[in-house]
Amino acid sequence: MARIPYADTQLPATRALAERIVAERGSILHLYQMLLNSPSVAEGWLGYLTAIRQKSTLDGAIREMVIMRVAQLNHAPYEAEQHAPIALKEGMSQAQLDALPDWRAHETLFSGLERSVLAYADAMTRDVQVPDDVFAAVSSHFGAQQMVELTATVAAYNMVSRFLEALQIHSHDAR
Numbered sequence: 001m002a003r004i005p006y007a008d009t010q011l012p013a014t015r016a017l018a019e020r021i022v023a024e025r026g027s028i029l030h031l032y033q034m035l036l037n038s039p040s041v042a043e044g045w046l047g048y049l050t051a052i053r054q055k056s057t058l059d060g061a062i063r064e065m066v067i068m069r070v071a072q073l074n075h076a077p078y079e080a081e082q083h084a085p086i087a088l089k090e091g092m093s094q095a096q097l098d099a100l101p102d103w104r105a106h107e108t109l110f111s112g113l114e115r116s117v118l119a120y121a122d123a124m125t126r127d128v129q130v131p132d133d134v135f136a137a138v139s140s141h142f143g144a145q146q147m148v149e150l151t152a153t154v155a156a157y158n159m160v161s162r163f164l165e166a167l168q169i170h171s172h173d174a175r
Helices: 012-025 030-035 039-054 060-073 077-090 094-109 112-126 132-139 144-166
Strands: none
Touching (some): 012 030, 012 039, 030 039, 030 144, 060 112, 060 144, 077 144, 094 112, 112 144, 132 144
16 A cells, blocks of 8 residues: 555646546556646656657667566566566567566576666666676667667666655555
């Protein structure tokens, strides 16, 4: 159960943004219903995550692999539950999803690009500072725009998982 109540989406302060979220996302997930407790934060969050998820030039499978890895590292089950079906739809295999927690032991399931992306996500999430060799490996695959998009994706989903876990937002919560 979430630590604070979910926002009422029918209040005048939240209704218009709630309708926009439904229009853009199809429904209001628990994450956004919690964010609506602060409409200005919810609006900024929506814009940022929409840019990450829908306006980035990163391959969808790479994006979702990063999101799933961050969720695992941060022990954020809600984030993983929401993104596992998207990851499969975007081209990750079930074998890759299953191996992701210990991806280094299953390197043959991942291309060189994917291994460099996973190492980068691991470094950013676990240590914050990225070693030069890890950066060099991943940046050999991407130009400046995609490096910014990859870095922003890892950073954004670290933000998401920390928000979810601090407030104990779970998919089984009643709203």
